[in-house]
Amino acid sequence: MPAYRECIVSSGKVVVLGIVCADVIARPVNGIPERGLLVPIDQLELHTGGCATNVGIDLARLGIACSVLGKIGRDGFGDFILQTLEQEGVDTRGLRREDGVQTAATVVLVAPDGERSFLHCLGANAMFVSEDVDMGLVRSADILVVAGSLLMPKFDGEPTAEVLRGARECGTVTLLDTAWDASGRWMKSIETCLPFCDYFLPSEAEAAMLSGVTEPETMAASFVAHGARNVIIKLGDRGCLLRTEDGVIEHVAAPAVSVVDTTGAGDAFVAGFTVGLVHGWDASRCAHLAVTVGAMCVTATGASSGVRSFAETVQAMERGGLM
Numbered sequence: 001m002p003a004y005r006e007c008i009v010s011s012g013k014v015v016v017l018g019i020v021c022a023d024v025i026a027r028p029v030n031g032i033p034e035r036g037l038l039v040p041i042d043q044l045e046l047h048t049g050g051c052a053t054n055v056g057i058d059l060a061r062l063g064i065a066c067s068v069l070g071k072i073g074r075d076g077f078g079d080f081i082l083q084t085l086e087q088e089g090v091d092t093r094g095l096r097r098e099d100g101v102q103t104a105a106t107v108v109l110v111a112p113d114g115e116r117s118f119l120h121c122l123g124a125n126a127m128f129v130s131e132d133v134d135m136g137l138v139r140s141a142d143i144l145v146v147a148g149s150l151l152m153p154k155f156d157g158e159p160t161a162e163v164l165r166g167a168r169e170c171g172t173v174t175l176l177d178t179a180w181d182a183s184g185r186w187m188k189s190i191e192t193c194l195p196f197c198d199y200f201l202p203s204e205a206e207a208a209m210l211s212g213v214t215e216p217e218t219m220a221a222s223f224v225a226h227g228a229r230n231v232i233i234k235l236g237d238r239g240c241l242l243r244t245e246d247g248v249i250e251h252v253a254a255p256a257v258s259v260v261d262t263t264g265a266g267d268a269f270v271a272g273f274t275v276g277l278v279h280g281w282d283a284s285r286c287a288h289l290a291v292t293v294g295a296m297c298v299t300a301t302g303a304s305s306g307v308r309s310f311a312e313t314v315q316a317m318e319r320g321g322l323m
Ligand SMILES: Nc1ncnc2c1ncn2[C@@H]1O[C@H](COP(=O)(O)OP(=O)(O)OP(=O)(O)O)[C@@H](O)[C@H]1O
Pocket: 202, 203, 204, 233, 234, 235, 236, 237, 238, 239, 240, 254, 255, 256, 257, 259, 262, 263, 264, 265, 266, 267, 269, 290, 291, 292, 294, 295, 298
């Protein structure tokens, strides 16, 4: 028997806080139409996006009920996000709606060769502040995941650190994932947060910008020196590097897959790692589950379409590859 239990953790046990977004995906797009002209295209679809939304939906698909905390506007995109999260079984009590603010949205232009370009409106994510955080939900959670740090200008840095600290005081395990920092502040924002991170999970490119070094082991050492307990550097098709609080380094390879779309791979990885923690696994086994969920994600179009059930994912992990 595999060493896991099939369980649905009750709502509120995992809280995912971060950016929430709607994605309008247009394909195929050869370029911006000439001024005043209409160009017909084959497909125009509306999807949920944003790190917190993606992690929340991935957790639900892996059998873990969770709450998503973030901010949306009172508009059609906001209605769509709320409705989708609820359909997926994600608790939305902590999602704030603010009048006069637009829900964050991205227009994704997909070229015929699959290359993507983005037009993004920060919208409500730029207005997210610590007063929006339902600390009751955070304090009663077993796990807090902050997803999309560095993309919330009024919440990044000190306010994030305060929420992580409050969570830790109540015994909540904390995870922090970053996004590309358009403000260029990088370590200035993150260093106050690291002492309150049980698990810090940046991507390789973000870790390089934060640490100023290029070698994953050295990056991890620098985050530990700033106070992070465990560090996981996501390395794309090379899997991840894990450095545990005991100083043990492990490189976990990614299963080989045919890549269709890498959107949401980082979020799928974080969801997989979190699921392992919920099941009481050690960091190494969590990282193995994380690379499996990440690999499943990239086999299908969209942030969460490739994410499968917990049982299927564990089977793939134990086989050492996807079917
Ligand atoms: N081509 C791939 N093949 C197998 N696994 C992959 C591939 N790309 C990504 N993954 C898995 O997904 C994880 C996260 O991907 P990546 O390192 O690109 O994170 P990220 O930059 O945070 O992603 P995102 O842009 O979605 O935020 C990787 O650590 C790996 O386990």
